[in-house]
Amino acid sequence: HVQLVESGGGSVQAGRSLRLSCAASRYTVSRNCMAWFRQAPGKERERVAGIDDDGSTSYADSVKGRFTISKDNAKNTLYLQMNSLKPEDTAMYCCAADSLLACARSLVIDFKLWGQGTQVTVS
Numbered sequence: 001h002v003q004l005v006e007s008g009g010g011s012v013q014a015g016r017s018l019r020l021s022c023a024a025s026r027y028t029v030s031r032n033c034m035a036w037f038r039q040a041p042g043k044e045r046e047r048v049a050g051i052d053d054d055g056s057t058s059y060a061d062s063v064k065g066r067f068t069i070s071k072d073n074a075k076n077t078l079y080l081q082m083n084s085l086k087p088e089d090t091a092m093y094c095c096a097a098d099s100l101l102a103c104a105r106s107l108v109i110d111f112k113l114w115g116q117g118t119q120v121t122v123s
Helices: none
Strands: 003-007 008-011 016-024 033-037 046-051 057-059 067-072 078-080 091-098 120-123
Touching: 003 091, 016 033, 016 091, 016 120, 033 067, 033 078, 046 067, 046 078, 057 067, 078 091
Parallel strands: 008 120
Antiparallel strands: 003 016, 016 078, 033 046, 033 091, 046 057, 067 078, 091 120
């Protein structure tokens, strides 16, 4: 069935890096809007980064210059490279996907397909 499966989370010290992966099954990453969201305890889910079919990217102000979203169309996988991690980056990170229309607003409600999430803890 169609699914997104994240991996790569973990516990790291501030200043270190992590790379998250989101492998898609029965869903074509290259043709759709893909995004990373995160949710910290007691906070609303927020979009971290997005990428559309031609590789155009966008980022939340809080991660610009530190995080990079990318995709490998051959592997049908989405990535999030996170550098210079801060304690405030601690959250559950989820990948999401929908048609290209979703990239216009990139709100939570615009995405119908979600992964189960991977925890990132920065101390």
